[in-house]
Amino acid sequence: MASLFCLSLLSCQESKKEDQSGNVSSEEQEDTRQRVAVPASFTPAKAERLSNQLDSIFTKLHKRNGFNGTVLVTKYDQVIYKGAFGYADFYRKDTLTTETAFQLASVSKQFTAMAIMMLKEQGKLRYDDSVQQYIPTFPYKGITIRQLLTHRSGLSNYTYFSDQLWPDRNKAITNEDVLNLMAVHKPRPYYEPNTHFNYSNTGYALLASIVTKASGMPFPVFMQKHIFGPLKMRNTFTYSENATALTGKVATGHTGRRQKRTTDYLDTVLGDKGLFSTVEDLYKWDQALYTQKLVKRKTLEEAFTGTRTEKRKKEDYGFGWRILPLESGDTVVYHAGLWHGYTTYLLRNPKDHSALIVLSNLPNGSLRHLKELRSFLYPPQPDNGAEANQTKNANARL
Template sequence: MIKQTLLRCIYAGLLSASLYACTESHSSEKKFVVTDSLQLHNDSIHRMFNQADAASKAYQLDTFFHSMHKKRGFNGTVLIAQHGQIIYKGAFGYADLRKKDSLTTNTAFQLASVSKQFTAMAVMILKERGLLSYDDEVQKYYPEFPYKGITVRMLLTHRSGLPDYTYFSEDFWPDRKKFLDNQEVIKMMAKHQPKPYYLPDKRYDYSNTGYSVLAAIVEKASKMKFENFMQKEVFKPLGMTHTWVFNGNNTALTEKVAVGYTAGRRVVANSYLNGATGDKGVYSTVEDMFKWDRALYSGKIVKATTLEEAFQPANKEMKKENYGYGWRLKTLDCGQPVVYHGGWWHGYKSYFMRNRHDQSTVIVLTNIANHSLGHLKNVQPILYPEQTLLTVAKTSPTDSVQVAGGE
């Protein structure tokens, strides 16, 4: 029976910066249930923690990441937890290659598309407060928006069909020395009306534009700048003191910010596109991202029932994996849901995975955009030595996960 369960949990395919895990349950319950109390839920999870087992895994992880650094060019930071407790963290290489400024686990990196989960959280906060509805159309907030029938929910789940602003702005944004912000994205679309890729709600189509529009809607609904809203409502309450949304002037809010490099180790120049946020633009550290991970079990930001909506599959046509609100989703054959996201933008790659069943977490941030994260599949057998699960994931201009076949 165990062998059959394990076999059902093995998916063929080459992992490219994506890792999933399936654990044996100590009961017949297969679904993860979020509780309103972090302490109550953690009690049962923490009882699964074994110090000797964690020490053994930490040694193997340290060996693996040192090898990644020396042989694969991995330059970044990592934090891995299991049963809700950190079992390993480390920093490898430099924040600035020219200065040889060593990375630490408090070095901040651009999260790229991992930022989308924070934008979704902002929307959920406003929804709970009655300041917006998932079924609101964009025209409620921006009457000049030229694409009819697109709702907040469609933006969250990548079903808007909107064209990609990172492409059409090349034709319509005249001053490349001036940052393009979210409000300007709306104005540009209203003025030039670039052709949409699909009609609304016809199919899933990963959209950076959609999340930029969501950030603009957050600004209208909250009457605050997006970066200020996130600081007030999420980062500050959670003690994420080294996390912020880029606004063109705030790259030094922590003592150390990693410089982004190409795979050839050339500095990636600042871009006018960096001013648009929501799809990207959050800077954070592995330490702060673990605070975020833990807070998602606590009900501190939104109610558990509200958060659970983010983890529900929203695209019926997607078979092998799905997308919720700011999260990629996978339900394993053994019944356990896994949520994750990758990111890739201008020299930065990021990866954040959560198995909510045993509260395992893998957080990896890097500032050299090479293929080192493609070897993260080797973390899986260290965390779950009796089980191996390889999976396939997606990519986009701000998403670090490479296409390896499948849906």
Template sequence: MRGTIYQTILFVALGGLAACTSNSSKPDKKSVNAPPCYETLDVDQREIPEIREKIHADKKAWQLDTIFQKKVKREGFNGDVLVAQRGVVIYRKKFGYASFDRKMQDTLKFDSKFQLASMSKTFTAMAVLKLYEAGKIKLDDSVQKFIPDFPYHGINIQMLLSHRSGLPYYAYAFDDSVRKVRTPPDNNQILKWFAQSRPKPYNRPNRSFAYNNSNYMVLASIVERVSGLPFDQFLKKNIFDPIGMKNTYLSTTKNDSINMNRTMGYEGRRKIQTDYYDFVIGDKGVYSTIDDLFKWYKALNSDCFLSKKTMKEAWQPRSFERKGLKNYGYGFRMMLKDAESKKARYVYHNGWWKGYSTLFWFNPHEDYVVIILGNRKNGTVYKVKSILQVMEEDANAGEMDDELTD
């Protein structure tokens, strides 16, 4: 039995964490068209056996399998999972179906593509920071610098990144007198509606944190206007291709290859059909796989994608109106060390959209990442406490609310 489990869940990882350029005290104004960096991130194959022994990989793999088998059998989890530490994959497994209509003919694969939902915000934030490092934008630039008819003033890019803009939420802001079109809107249509109807803002700019998809819709639109590229093309050219994420696409991509191994979202066994706001992007819309997201993790923790200085800013908590462990940086949530701390113990983002439940969680100090992609609405995706206890070999790890919400 154990041999079968190991044969399924253990394998040698393709990548590891390594720095490829030196830090800079100033924003790195290197070309946005950065050369591929994924080839620099591999762990030396000769080091893997020693790493596995030091991190107790076999023991952790067995413990993780016990946890996920329970999530499947008792709580109905359906999806793909990858857990890695120090560049070595410890656990990698798929459970269930890409489509319940076909069942056995459509079981999940390791390259099955899942809608990341709000986890997509990590890519939008990093796209903005790529332009920042290239000297194309400043974090204190106003929205009007890029979108002149934007009706809300006093909001800058940094506020959008950290959900401190006070903007109205586009999904609830427009009445029927404005939202007359039957064709689902895109970002430009939402911006047009904002300019026309000027719905009441949620709050004054920078007064407090308020998680809001409008922020990241606006950011994606700014990336398009600064770069001159559709958002999906910018992501492909400047993030997906350089990192080697060959199975990652935006939902608006006009390419049949995105439909290969693409999953469907479910609530129970009911397939979720197209939503009215599916073509609004930046806040959601990226489809990816567990292996591509492992590449994403490695790139984020190297110098070949963005500088260490910039990533430190991205993972800096920005809101302290209320005491608590949860906080937000630039495109990433974080769990603080304690209620008084301004340093992150864990960095993560989760997502939910039309049946998809996703989680991207890592501990920068212990150098491990947990990637869970589910295509059936299920709260067990966000229950991470037992996983953290295994990875940190500490019964007290993950002392927090066991279930996270988006």
């Protein structure tokens, strides 16, 4: 079921300090906030119409395509639409809400990158430091923190080599265990460092270990103390068997046939995945990125700057974010995730301070329509009369 929030932009603005007080902790932070002007054409009536259109789209995705999950959409920093469809657990028939936590899968990477950026600002590491400065047993020379952030390390995927090297899949494997496997067995890299972009879960697992070494505290403790706590992300946490067993608060991962996914020995490796959060908390995260509460604006800009040096592709990659120019002329940053029964998606458009956040615990292909949904929210440069057909065309595709 879906619910509408903040139809009136005026009332949203008046209530923001009360409702979103966790996002801004001082007048100074509010003064340095990146702001965007709301055009006169975006009236409360237009916001309500957009909300109704989104409700129609997601209701159709739920009923006809089997979408099961939660969604939150913003524009000009305000929540235009949010909804929850289906069940947190198909066996128990627990109804989802927008406060249900989901495993974020690779959407976790942007948080790991933020932890690295914070430590860089604190002077506890540099991007061009070698991995061996923090992990002396690391057997590969010439790999830097920057290369881990930008997927240019060339390292092989720990989720594959662990299947061959870990002796007991009934025993959970940790980040430290992955480091030990690499030190002892030296799995062959895919490429020499800094020669190719090659998406690497191993790289982000290593970054979580570097956060631990550089900060002097466990990765989950650092994330809670420096990110989740300050942003009042009360339903966001790192993986643990106890946390994911909370009835009614955490969505269960399922197969495409609605069978419950069991936990896996790889679930306990953090950094590349392993965070749980809600669409409500991810909205707080989105809003915090328009402030300097976590890092300075100049530091954050590098996370949204492309790094791929090969022949230019349509997409680029920064620090934990994919960078995509749209046919609308806008450039968005986003990340998607897929892990053990969860599919996730978080997109931000800095031009109009909008966001699309979708979390699902049923990977049945229903989210293959995200491209069409993106085109609906950010239509290509329109021909005459195109805007009038926008909703009709979107519903025809979705």
